[in-house]
Structures are given as C-alpha cells and as structure tokens.
Amino acid sequence: MKIITPGDFIKDGGETLESENGTFEMGFFSPENSNNRYVGIWYKFSNTTVVWVANREVPVSDNNGVLSLDNNGILTLFNETNGVVWYTNPNTSRTPHEPVLQLFDSGNLVVKEKNEDDSKNFFWESFDFPCDNLLPGMKIGINLITGFEYYISSWKSSDDPSQGQYSLRMDPHGHPQVVLKKGSETVYRAGSWDGHYLSARKPDDSPIPLYSYNFVINENEIYFKSELKNSSFISSWAELRFQWN
Structure with missing residues (x-):
C-alpha cells in the first residue's frame, strides 16, 4: 500500500x-x-x-x-x-x-x-x-512565533518507547546552540554555529561526507538540520539512533 x-x-x-x-x-x-x-x-x-x-x-x-x-x-x-x-x-x-x-x-x-x-x-x-532518531530533513529547533519545539528524546528503555530522560534540543539563549539534556540539566553543549559546523566539534574530527548541514536563525525560527547528499546512503542512518535511556 x-x-x-x-x-x-x-x-x-x-x-x-x-x-x-x-x-x-x-x-x-x-x-x-x-x-x-x-x-x-x-x-x-x-x-x-x-x-x-x-x-x-x-x-x-x-x-x-x-x-x-x-x-x-x-x-x-x-x-x-x-x-x-x-x-x-x-x-x-x-x-x-x-x-x-x-x-x-x-x-x-x-x-x-x-x-x-x-x-x-x-x-x-x-x-x-521526532522521536529518538534525527533523520535527514528533521529539525532541532524552536518556532519563535508559536513556541513549538522540535527535539529528539531517548526511549525509556529498549522495550518502552515512551520518552526517556535524555533529549537533544536547541538552546536559543545567547548564541543559539544544540544541547544534550538529562531531564532539565544540560550535560553537553555542541557549541555555536561557525558557518560550517557546530564549534564544539573536535578539531581532528573529519566532516561526514554524506551530509550537508544547515543552521537557520531568523525572526520566525531557529533550527539545525542535516540533509543527505546522496539518498543511496540513507541506510547509514540506521546506526545513529539516540540510545540513551
């Protein structure tokens, strides 16, 4: 069907x-x-x-x-x-x-x-x-007009897909950046956007050639998303599940 x-x-x-x-x-x-x-x-x-x-x-x-x-x-x-x-x-x-x-x-x-x-x-x-996977084309961000938030969150456990304690969200304050939260506590910051990547990426990290990245800030919304450069590689996303509980 x-x-x-x-x-x-x-x-x-x-x-x-x-x-x-x-x-x-x-x-x-x-x-x-x-x-x-x-x-x-x-x-x-x-x-x-x-x-x-x-x-x-x-x-x-x-x-x-x-x-x-x-x-x-x-x-x-x-x-x-x-x-x-x-x-x-x-x-x-x-x-x-x-x-x-x-x-x-x-x-x-x-x-x-x-x-x-x-x-x-x-x-x-x-x-x-989104649930616990950030697929190409999905947003992590906030609609500044409605307050609606796009974020991913872990499953509670491997046999319970309800929302777990970890989430990946956008922090709009100051220089907006993607953050990892455990409940209400921020445990990791990805850094601000440098025009190509999030600045907390290690200097020796090689960019993943399969994806392009976008960080958008305007009067209506703030969001980060990736796009797949070649759809034949879409199966690689099967390995990028947000697995924290």
Whole structure:
C-alpha cells in the first residue's frame, strides 16, 4: 500500500504502508520483551530499526489496533473497543478536499492533499514530532512565533518507547546552540554555529561526507538540520539512533 485515503485502514496483523521506493515501512510493532503494540516507521531492510513511533506514550494492549484517515485529514489510532488511542492535530485551519496519508522515502509520514507536494502546505507531518532518531530533513529547533519545539528524546528503555530522560534540543539563549539534556540539566553543549559546523566539534574530527548541514536563525525560527547528499546512503542512518535511556 502506497497511500491511504479516507475510508482505508491499516489493521494490526501485517498490513503496512510503504514509501515509494521501499526505503521505509509503517505498521504495527512490539518492542523486544513487550506485548504492547505501537504504530511505527522502520527501515524496510531492517524492521528492527524503528525510527519513529506515533503512540509512544499510549500503547495498544492487544493486536486489534486500527489506523485510519478521515475526511478532515485527521489520522486516528483506535483500539478494539473503538476508543481513540492517538490522533493527529492538523497544523492548519484549511479544510482538505482529497486528503491522503503518504510515507515519503525520507521517512516522513505526511497528511496532504492528493496532488500537493509542497511541504509548506502539508496538513501534518511526522517530521514535526521526532522521536529518538534525527533523520535527514528533521529539525532541532524552536518556532519563535508559536513556541513549538522540535527535539529528539531517548526511549525509556529498549522495550518502552515512551520518552526517556535524555533529549537533544536547541538552546536559543545567547548564541543559539544544540544541547544534550538529562531531564532539565544540560550535560553537553555542541557549541555555536561557525558557518560550517557546530564549534564544539573536535578539531581532528573529519566532516561526514554524506551530509550537508544547515543552521537557520531568523525572526520566525531557529533550527539545525542535516540533509543527505546522496539518498543511496540513507541506510547509514540506521546506526545513529539516540540510545540513551
């Protein structure tokens, strides 16, 4: 299945949504040593490498979960009693005409108009809500207008994807920089942006040739992100999971 339209469902039990070129797959999974069920995205070549979890704080307790998209462009996860476990909040007041759910080959799960590919017009996207993986194209930063924060956080444990005690965030004060926090305590600062890299990078560190980096500061937002130079190397990100608990 490549897209979901209103009236379509993804049911627990093997049904999945694939990205166009088959890089990523979305469906139901259980972490190791757990019977809880979650909706997640993983690399199709390695279904044990989960890069994003929808209902990370509210698992489904059995194998009867159903994920559906309605005519308003809202994606909802239901349990076996038709109770709402998790749902999306569209980031716009616009009313969709032909909403679809699509998983991009970047790993971004998107609710959008059927023939719309401009990310500025998406109704909702998983890249706005990172979990423990910073995929190329995701932001670490803050929207200065709304106060919304983009950050990644560790799983609580290998069998519990709810938010752990470590997080990677943007500190906007002074010279903005990416920081690692343990709870509310800052345990590492990546340094300010020097035009090419974050200044705390060791002088003998070699830049990773697979990625380009951007640090954006304007009146609307502050963020840091990387982009993959060659999509054929996307599998390398499977090794860069944020694993602190």
